Amino acid sequence: MKLNEVKDNLGATKNAKRVGRGVGSGTGKTSGSGHKGQKARSGVSINGFEGGQMPIHRRLPKRGFNNIFRKNYAEVNLGRLQVAIDAGKLDVTKEIDASALVSAGVISKTRDGIRILANGELTAKKVEIHAAGASKAAMLAVEKGGGKIVVPAAVAE
Numbered sequence: 001m002k003l004n005e006v007k008d009n010l011g012a013t014k015n016a017k018r019v020g021r022g023v024g025s026g027t028g029k030t031s032g033s034g035h036k037g038q039k040a041r042s043g044v045s046i047n048g049f050e051g052g053q054m055p056i057h058r059r060l061p062k063r064g065f066n067n068i069f070r071k072n073y074a075e076v077n078l079g080r081l082q083v084a085i086d087a088g089k090l091d092v093t094k095e096i097d098a099s100a101l102v103s104a105g106v107i108s109k110t111r112d113g114i115r116i117l118a119n120g121e122l123t124a125k126k127v128e129i130h131a132a133g134a135s136k137a138a139m140l141a142v143e144k145g146g147g148k149i150v151v152p153a154a155v156a157e
Contacts, residue, residue, distance in 0.1 A: 071112040073132060078141055079120015080106055081129075097130040116142075116149055
């Protein structure tokens with residue numbers, strides 16, 4: 001088989017419908033839009049319109065609450081930290097903080113801070129992690145290995 005002989009399987013591709021190309025094509029003149037009216041015009045958006053009846057999104061009651069002041073933390077699992085340490089991207093002798101995690105490629109953005117979670121295992125000893133928050137299980141796992149997670153006083157309570 002040569003490169004110029006490569007082609008799609010039969011029926012894998014379908015030609016686009018060419019509208020407005022004469023009456024013989026079946027989609028000439030009005031191009032499948034019918035005659036006149038709102039739907040025959042371009043740039044019309046009538047999503048959710050139910051012919052004058054109250055639309056369903058207005059008949060149903062509102063639910064829930066969206067807190068605009070909610071903190072959005074970048075979550076980091078202990079297992080992911082260990083992978084970065086094993087790869088030599090994180091230095092255990094120095095403190096691990098948000099900037100170190102970003103430069104190591106563990107996270108892409110710091111968002112409102114880092115939150116350490118206990119998924120995975122951290123085998124590195126004497127590691128000091130500075131974070132905005134951590135789960136109790138993550139704190140226990142790090143302290144068991146001889147390290148510590150430094151969390152601001154207001155969050156630790």
